[in-house]
Amino acid sequence: MTRLIAAYVTMSTEDMHDFEAVKEAILKKFEINPETYRQRFRKDSVLKGKMPKELFTRLTGLYERWMRPTGKTREEIGQTIVLEQFLSMINPELKSRIMEHSPASPQQAVEMAEAFILTSGL
Structure with a gap:
């Protein structure tokens, strides 16, 4: 409170x-923020006694809060998903360093990753 x-x-x-x-x-x-909802969306699980429709409704709500698709193009939503997958597949230390700088796109994340690798030898 x-x-x-x-x-x-x-x-x-x-x-x-x-x-x-x-x-x-x-x-x-x-x-x-959207990252909070992304994490909940990805980690959500079915609770005992819950019906599939309840799970679907919960996932839909989390997706809406994570992606905030209203006013976004299909390409912008796709970029968000590609960025998330890229970050999930790289070295955790590299991911952490990139996340500190909040990349706006997957391309920017790639540029940051390459710069970090060149300067630090990760």
Whole structure:
């Protein structure tokens, strides 16, 4: 509850009356972002007693929050998936170094990876 209040009181008076601004401040304070939903999407499992439709609904919701597909092109969504797969397949140390710089695309991640390899000999 304290973190929730902290997120709210740091906002401007104008933003306090804007639902989307309040929502974004809370999500930021609790460090909930697309990466959070990606991890939940990938690691989710079927709980005993849950029906397939419930699992499907949960996965759909997590996908929507992870990808935020509204307003994105098919290519942009594909780039996100390719970036995720690229990062999952490379050396964990290299992945960590790339993630520190938040690459915007798989191409940028590849460039970072190559630069890190050349400079550090990974």
